[in-house]
Amino acid sequence: MMFISWLLVYSEARHEINEVYDARLGQSAKTLALSVMNWGDQPPNNFTQSYTHWLNAITANAKDDDTTTPFGHPYEDNLFFQYRVNDALIAKSPNAPVQWIGILGNPGFDVVTAAGEQWRTFTLVFALPDERQASLLVAEKEAIRQELMTEVSLTIGLPQLLLIPLLALVMVVLVSRAFKPLGELKDTIAARSIDNLDHIHVAQPTVELAPLVKQLNYLFSQLKNAWVREKRLVSTAAHELKTPLAVLRLNAENALSAATKAERDNDLTNILAGIDRTDRVIQQLLMLSRVEQQKNTDTTHIDLVPLLREQIAALAPMALTQQQSIELEGRDPLWVKGHPVMLSVLFTNLIDNAIRYAGEGASISVVTSCSANTVVVAVIDSGDAIPDEIKSRIFDKFFRGHTEKGDGAGLGMSIVKDIAEQHQASIAIRSPYFSDHGNGFTVTFPIASVYESR
Secondary structure (H helix, E strand, O other), X not given: OHHHHXXXXXXXXXXXXXXXXXXXXXXXXXXXXXXXXXXXXXXXOOHHHHHHHHHHHHHHHOOOOOOOEOOEOHHHHHEEEEEEEOOEEEEEOOOOOOOOOOOOOOOEEEEEEEOOEEEEEEEEEEEOOOOOEEEEEEEEEHHHHHHHHHHHHHHHHHHHHHHHHHHHHHHHHHHHHHHHHHXXXXXXXXXXXXOOOOOOXXXXXXXXXXXXXXXXXXHHHHHHHXXXXXXXXXXXXXXXXXXXXXXXXXXXXXXXXXXXXXXXXXXXXXXXXXXXXXXXXXXXXXXXXXXXXXXXXXXEEEEHHHHHHHHHHHHHHHHHOOOOEEEEEOOOOOEEEEOHHHHHHHHHHHHHHHHHHHOOOOEEEEEEEXXXXXXXXXXXXXOOOOOHHHHOOOOOOOOOOOOOOOOOOOOHHHHHHHHHHHOOOEEEEEOOOOOOOOEEEEEEEEOOOOOOOO
């Protein structure tokens, strides 16, 4: 590509120089024509003598072909002219052929051969005052002209031929230096094992590379968090399911070896209870996984009242089995911005927790209210107050405060806290809620305008 570029420059330079030389030939012919028009076919008597004297003086005074003299330049030996009237050669340069070298009827530029040399010629045809036709030919030796054009073209093009590789070298060095941090980043990533998700550090960071490194580190941190979550989920599932499965196996073996129907029925009842507990553990583990996976899900505007009615209706049969009452109190509608599925999980866990631990015959209320900036949902039960030692740890993952009553994995309330934080909501416990009993879990959301939701 560089060589082609140089050839184009060289060719264009020769073309332009050739045009300049042709213009000089044409200008010389016109200048001479203006002079010879006054001669007719009688040039001055001293014309040949004077012209010969000047050429000899140039030769005598010039030290070499590049030396100028008061009489001209040695290069003039490569130029000549011929002046012709009708068919007679009237005048010429002393170094010009004695025969007319032009082609009759072909004025303008041409290349002809004379005395074994090629000449670039320009012929000007014009009329004398007496209306006779005259021709003036100016010639320049083609070989010398080509030599001069080559030298000038090389002088113009050679620096470019040398400069282009130099610029290419400089560009290669600069690009290599600029991309060196990128190469280091590539090598750093390639050398990492699949288990290494720590942040990447580049020895020579650049402004352009910094956003890429920052984004990669962000992705690594997200992958690391996801990997930790999955590892924790698998470990928790293995731990939490190990005991109920062992109990199920033991009860099944006891049922097979039971001596009486009463013993077998008792063992089968224990198996059903174990299945229920295993199912609840599995549901909580799946719920935890879903909550952690949907942390970046887009939010929408939601009216909490229909959502709360739906959750209460779904859990009402469970409350009735314990002779509990459950009701919804408050104003309608209440707009918040959030994830419908996640908010359903949040309130399901709070209401389910109240039903499980409030005890038989308890009353449960879901109370809603709002202010200028917040929406508040409180789940209140009339059961025994939560002890202080349990209340301080109730939102910890895998913490089970009432092992004698609960059958889960200790994830319900930690899931509630995670979902609340995802929605920029706060959750508080008030226990006892009444004078000496009862519990209240209050979730406070930022309010969303009803007009934005439509």
